Amino acid sequence: xxxxxxxxxxxxxxxxxxxxxxxxxxxxxxxxxxxxxxxxxxxxxxxxxxxxxxxxxxxxxxxxxxxxxxxxxxxxxxxxxxxxxxxxxxxxxxxxxxxxxxxxxxxxxxxxxxxxxxxxxxxxxxxxxxxxxxxxxxxxxxxxxxxxxxxxxxxxxxxxxxxxxxxxxxxxxxxxxxxxxxxxxxxxxxxxxxxxxxxxxxxxxxxxxxxxxxxxxxxxxxxxxxxxxxxxxxxxxxxxxxxxxxxxxxxxxxxxxxxxxxxxxxxxxxxxxxxxxxxxxxxxxxxxxxxxxxxxxxxxxxxxxxxxxxxxxx
Amino acid sequence: xxxxxxxxxxxxxxxxxxxxxxxxxxxxxxxxxxxxxxxxxxxxxxxxxxxxxxxxxxxxxxxxxxxxxxxxxxxxxxxxxxxxxxxxxxxxxxxxxxxxxxxxxxxxxxxxxxxxxxxxxxxxxxxxxxxxxxxxxxxxxxxxxxxxxxxxxxxxxxxxxxxxxxxxxxxxxxxxxxxxxxxxxxxxxxxxxxxxxxxxxxxxxxxxxxxxxxxxxxxxxxxxxxxxxxxxxxxxxxxxxxxxxxxxxxxxxxxxxxxxxxxxxxxxxxxxxxxxxxxxxxxxxxxxxxx
Numbered sequence: 001x002x003x004x005x006x007x008x009x010x011x012x013x014x015x016x017x018x019x020x021x022x023x024x025x026x027x028x029x030x031x032x033x034x035x036x037x038x039x040x041x042x043x044x045x046x047x048x049x050x051x052x053x054x055x056x057x058x059x060x061x062x063x064x065x066x067x068x069x070x071x072x073x074x075x076x077x078x079x080x081x082x083x084x085x086x087x088x089x090x091x092x093x094x095x096x097x098x099x100x101x102x103x104x105x106x107x108x109x110x111x112x113x114x115x116x117x118x119x120x121x122x123x124x125x126x127x128x129x130x131x132x133x134x135x136x137x138x139x140x141x142x143x144x145x146x147x148x149x150x151x152x153x154x155x156x157x158x159x160x161x162x163x164x165x166x167x168x169x170x171x172x173x174x175x176x177x178x179x180x181x182x183x184x185x186x187x188x189x190x191x192x193x194x195x196x197x198x199x200x201x202x203x204x205x206x207x208x209x210x211x212x213x214x215x216x217x218x219x220x221x222x223x224x225x226x227x228x229x230x231x232x233x234x235x236x237x238x239x240x241x242x243x244x245x246x247x248x249x250x251x252x253x254x255x256x257x258x259x260x261x262x263x264x265x266x267x268x269x270x271x272x273x274x275x276x277x278x279x280x281x282x283x284x285x286x287x288x289x290x291x292x293x294x295x296x297x298x299x300x301x302x303x304x305x306x307x308x309x310x311x312x313x314x
Numbered sequence: 315x316x317x318x319x320x321x322x323x324x325x326x327x328x329x330x331x332x333x334x335x336x337x338x339x340x341x342x343x344x345x346x347x348x349x350x351x352x353x354x355x356x357x358x359x360x361x362x363x364x365x366x367x368x369x370x371x372x373x374x375x376x377x378x379x380x381x382x383x384x385x386x387x388x389x390x391x392x393x394x395x396x397x398x399x400x401x402x403x404x405x406x407x408x409x410x411x412x413x414x415x416x417x418x419x420x421x422x423x424x425x426x427x428x429x430x431x432x433x434x435x436x437x438x439x440x441x442x443x444x445x446x447x448x449x450x451x452x453x454x455x456x457x458x459x460x461x462x463x464x465x466x467x468x469x470x471x472x473x474x475x476x477x478x479x480x481x482x483x484x485x486x487x488x489x490x491x492x493x494x495x496x497x498x499x500x501x502x503x504x505x506x507x508x509x510x511x512x513x514x515x516x517x518x519x520x521x522x523x524x525x526x527x528x529x530x531x532x533x534x535x536x537x538x539x540x541x542x543x544x545x546x547x548x549x550x551x552x553x554x555x556x557x558x559x560x561x562x563x564x565x566x567x568x569x570x571x572x573x574x575x576x577x578x579x580x581x582x583x584x585x586x587x588x589x590x591x592x593x594x595x596x597x598x599x600x601x602x603x604x605x
Contacts, residue, residue: 056558061362
């Protein structure tokens with residue numbers, strides 16, 4: 001699969017940013033080289049301590065998190081992990097967050113041409129920080145501006161991650177595609193909250209958190225379905241994937257690849273198992289590739305554009 | 315760290331709402347150290363997260379480990395219904411355990427309520443290594459007192475209850491003063507206010523504690539980086555901390571508490587910390603939200 005500018009994935013199962021650290025944390029129990037790609041923890045220009053605890057809590061069919069982009073900063077990330085990543089067969093896509101366009105551009109400039117960095121996923125949609133980019137995700141002009149600025153700063157494959165916390169995602173997705181993004185990923189978490197047991201106040205240290213897990217899959221499916229009908233670049237679906245049926249749903253709705261996130265916490269071996277299950281499913285249907293599975297649920301002409309570059313053979 | 319299938323061998327309620335379960339998990343029993351934990355997943359539906367439990371006891375000979383927990387929600391309720399012979403998925407052993415100085419002869423263990431589960435394996439390890447152990451245990455009333463039958467005879471076991479129905483009337487921390495001069499090292503787990511009180515006690519007497527056999531007064535030797543095993547061994551008090559947890563392997567940064575140098579992952583830098591690594595004013599404990 002080619003997500004643009006030479007970002008070729010051996011399979012369409014990725015692990016989502018924030019759920020897999022820097023790829024090293026689960027290496028004892030997961031054969032990470034079999035993943036399609038790893039999206040690392042959100043990375044910012046300067047180190048960030050993140051939000052006050054508690055930061056996570058389980059909710060019906062999901063969880064809330066308010067990590068707040070804790071990370072050691074781009075320089076430390078490169079120093080600690082880039083050499084290791086360069087030795088892996090699995091591509092590592094660096095998730096980039098910032099407070100200003102200049103922040104994003106500076107981080108991406110540091111990533112450009114570094115061996116071990118296969119691509120960039122722009123996190124313009126973190127709901128958990130005061131100034132963490134969500135302002136870029138809810139306004140089509142701002143989204144286009146940050147995408148264009150980053151596009152000018154690097155030749156790295158550029159994925160932009162969409163927020164579900166908007167009324168209509170379509171004009172924003174179109175603006176980002178027109179501004180030069182190679183692919184879109186959708187969706188980030190939904191803004192939510194929980195109260196303390198005695199209802200004396202918010203439970204999370206940050207008041208608000210991002211909802212993820214199976215609870216948000218219908219929302220993610222709707223957004224992938226909508227975006228696939230208006231853009232001509234590949235879409236990577238994220239949101240509540242826990243099994244092969246979810247993968248097949250997202251492909252049918254127009255996604256060309258899928259990220260597994262929250263489900264990893266329960267079962268770290270799930271993404272690799274889904275690679276095998278998708279291969280078996282293609283075999284069962286007599287398909288040489290999963291390309292025919294993409295966009296089958298879209299109305300009218302199926303999203304020819306969204307399946308561009310699918311080269312994966314089971 | 316390994317992902318293993320653990321078979322339940324024995325399950326019993328040892329106190330109202332508190333359960334002790336023994337699992338056959340040789341790979342975990344072989345490598346487990348006191349203070350470490352397992353991250354557990356049952357064949358339950360509707361729950362998206364694993365549940366972390368301290369390794370309460372571990373026996374490499376029989377290949378078993380035990381966990382001790384209170385039934386507080388759907389995950390733990392599901393576990394209480396598990397039958398011997400049934401299996402659950404365990405990821406472990408995880409985290410940094412307690413650091414015992416090889417020279418320590420006298421260990422003071424302080425546990426509040428379910429915090430006993432965090433220091434229980436340390437009792438076994440310390441006795442095996444020929445050390446003396448005093449265990450101070452605090453709880454609300456007589457109905458919650460940890461059964462002494464579950465402890466080795468060699469342990470000196472003292473109880474404090476809030477209502478005085480058993481042992482000392484008052485806080486378990488009241489009992490510490492009597493033993494602090496005797497102890498070479500202290501290890502604690504329990505509610506945050508208890509740990510905060512202990513940290514305050516120790517901070518006020520820094521230079522005079524742990525001198526019984528370790529000779530701490532004669533300088534501390536070479537400087538060691540804070541948070542390192544060596545630094546923790548030198549600290550008079552180590553505490554096992556709790557926090558709501560996501561991945562338990564250091565990837566999600568969900569389980570942090572606040573340290574003097576910023577956020578610390580309970581699952582990786584902890585669960586055991588030296589008392590002076592923690593910013594006690596900024597640290598909020600775990601909990602569950604309203605449904």
